[in-house]
Amino acid sequence: MEVCRSAISKKLLYNDRWTTYKIQDIAKIGRGRVISSVEIERQKHPLYPVYSSQTSNDGIMGYLDDYMFDGEYITWTTDGANAGTVFYRKGKFNCTNVCGTLKIQPKFGCYFVSLVLQQATQKYVSFNLANPKLMNNIMASIKIKMPDIEMQKQLSKIFQTLDSCLLVHQRTCDMYSREKQYLLCQMFI
Template sequence: MNPDAKRFGHGTKFISVMDILNNQFIRYDNIRASVEVIAGDIETYGVNYGDILFQRSSETLEDVGQANVYLDSKPAVFGGFVIRGKSKGNYHPMFFRYLLASPTARKRIIVKGAGAQHFNIGQDGLSKVYLDIPSIQEQEKIAKLLECIDDRIATQNKIIDKLQSLIKGIAQNITCSNKPNVHISECLECSSSTLQESDVFEHGAYPVYGANGIVGYLDNYNTENEAVYIIKDGSGVGTVSYVTGKCSATGTLNILQAPNGYSLRYLYYLLKVFNFEPYKTGMAIPHIYFKDYGKAKIFCPLYSEQLKYATLLSTIDDKLSTEQDILKSLNLEKQYLLCQMFI
């Protein structure tokens, strides 16, 4: 279904590729778009409970043919970049959702994709994908197990979101409830590095950080004890991270350190909620410069008070790291099961 733009915005829910990719499963209420249907649309393009929706095309071969399942009684319709699969036999819809996300199924689907700059898969290609399917009883057991893990993952994500919101809320409360009294340049010293990602190695004694975390290793370092790294240009400009120990930063980061009388950990949490927007320069690639945002004032209480705030926020941050590790373990467990149960 490829309606013109005037028909969008109201009416029946319209399933697009984004609904396939961004939901654990598709329900009527979590479909983003709506469209005004005309006579025959529901009969021709209708999606009902248990139907499988495939992504027809993608900019990368690895994403072509990704699938999801519709689990609602209200009929929806699907768009032109989506392929609908309807039942020809008895199957458990959520089992099929997991089966089609398994590494085995993905490999067999991806090879059916074709294209150069844009990759596509058609109904003929999908129909040639061979998959081993157990009895309906086994399908139900497998689906139930994996749904339990997904529910646990969803709960873990909520725990992480709440901890992140708590840290942000406390830092914003400190900022909003107190009058700024110190220029950033008074409580932080800024330095930079000429190190490039091409200069680092796969192995070494000390980690090297770039805009996206550790990018390699070296046998020497330019930071020891503690530092705040801040991205000074690009899409992540203004993002800060706190590091300890001997390490290095690439040239895309500025290195911030605190003189005596200031807690770097406290300042790190304030910088996480600091508004860098007024200090960004450049059109295509935004930049920030310490000489500019260093003139801004923030609230710095007595050193003893800074330490109290830093200790509180660090405790929550440690809890956040623990919960994030649990999430990683749950995702690894799910991936292991997807590999082992679908061969």
């Protein structure tokens, strides 16, 4: 299913006739702050996710009592093995200092921009360093092609539906895998 999604992404998310934009012209670029595991452990009512440079568990490192960001954003991993990995975020959340943020202008679809960036960012990651990086200044200079807002909305709906189906299938596979492990363990008691 992931291979199918990737192939569909390459076909639907790029068209030479679309308008080219630099990220710096369509988004406010930012960064999170240093958040330690000790700070996370000290929280009394942790409700708001902390996104870091990790990609497992949707990038969630832990939870805090308060939040730094609220709304629709794009985050990306700035440092490490997963540098350039892009996520669409919605709601109240926090980011660490190794997590870049993009607040997309209202005349563009944030979810759609995240889809396009997922296809584009790996070309801009500096892998010639000991620690791969995709810093804010490089993100700012990335050029992407986008259709008008109505087409962005239509394509976003297609991908949201596709992603929902993928999630359901992945959870089903995970459930059957756990069931299989349980049954195998019961067979050899």
